[in-house]
Amino acid sequence: xxxxxxxxxxxxxxxxxxxxxxxxxxxxxxxxxxxxxxxxxxxxxxxxxxxxxxxxxxxxxxxxxxxxxxxxxxxxxxxxxxxxxxxxxxxxxxxxxxxxxxxxxxxxxxxxxxxxxxxxxxxxxxxxxxxxxxxxxxxxxxxxxxxxxxxxxxxxxxxxxxxxxxxxxxxxxxxxxxxxxxxxxxxxxxxxxxxxxxxxxxxxxxxxxxxxxxxxxxxxxxxxxxxxxxxxxxxxxxxxxxxxxxxxxxxxxxxxxxxxxxxxxxxxxxxxxxxxxxxxxxxxxx
Ligand SMILES: Nc1ncnc2c1ncn2[C@@H]1O[C@H](COP(=O)(O)OP(=O)(O)OP(=O)(O)O)[C@@H](O)[C@H]1O
Ligand SMILES: [Mg+2]
Numbered sequence: 001x002x003x004x005x006x007x008x009x010x011x012x013x014x015x016x017x018x019x020x021x022x023x024x025x026x027x028x029x030x031x032x033x034x035x036x037x038x039x040x041x042x043x044x045x046x047x048x049x050x051x052x053x054x055x056x057x058x059x060x061x062x063x064x065x066x067x068x069x070x071x072x073x074x075x076x077x078x079x080x081x082x083x084x085x086x087x088x089x090x091x092x093x094x095x096x097x098x099x100x101x102x103x104x105x106x107x108x109x110x111x112x113x114x115x116x117x118x119x120x121x122x123x124x125x126x127x128x129x130x131x132x133x134x135x136x137x138x139x140x141x142x143x144x145x146x147x148x149x150x151x152x153x154x155x156x157x158x159x160x161x162x163x164x165x166x167x168x169x170x171x172x173x174x175x176x177x178x179x180x181x182x183x184x185x186x187x188x189x190x191x192x193x194x195x196x197x198x199x200x201x202x203x204x205x206x207x208x209x210x211x212x213x214x215x216x217x218x219x220x221x222x223x224x225x226x227x228x229x230x231x232x233x234x235x236x237x238x239x240x241x242x243x244x245x246x247x248x249x250x251x252x253x254x255x256x257x258x259x260x261x262x263x264x265x266x267x268x269x270x271x272x273x274x275x276x277x278x279x280x281x282x283x284x285x286x
Contacts, residue, residue: 026156029213039257052112209237
């Protein structure tokens, strides 16, 4: 039974934090990172909600559940009074999936689905601020007092879904592949963040750092390419790079995080994600 309608007794200080994995570029590891970071937090005893905001629903599919008919899109539409004709009779408690991972860790999931790709069109004509639908949804259901961390997996786009995520979260992590194509994608999303700041409709999310992924150590230029990219990233934290790891392919195929393995070949990845969550915590509270 969910306690969504209990009075919110938490203070501002111990409210949960919302973080998002974002990059306009596809295939850079947003979902892989989101899944493992969520598990890292859960292993530290945090109450974690995974929120899938990508119509591809890859994050959702990493949890061993049946594809849901009703998901985050329907809940978001239900919060918009002007769209009453499109409302579905579904409660948030019907949509949130309480997943029990194999190692006993519990993580909740708000799944996504194909309908989310029509979100922008669905809300196109409303008068209420379209950028703040997700933020208001999180406030309405007091999700910050229900969870310590809400991990959002973002889509590889730059549209209204992305703006909603950026307006709703406290901080953003940017996974990227350190090659010569990565710079523009990162610049584009920074531009959206600065546009949000200019609009002055909400606070802007903190840059929690960049995660170099699929770092190709065999390529001669890899280290200098990464150093050059780092120079363009300004003050933000740059995490230890992830190389191409077969362990990701294996674990994700089995719908498991790297924390669900005891073998030593996963130890280094476990350490990387644990350290990452420690840095994220520090950055969020600094
Ligand atoms: N460091 C890595 N080593 C090996 N495989 C990886 C690594 N990082 C990601 N992958 C694999 O690359 C693929 C793309 O990763 P992922 O789905 O996390 O990217 P994404 O940014 O979420 O993509 P999209 O933008 O389409 O949502 C997946 O099959 C994932 O298992
Ligand atoms: Mg993804």
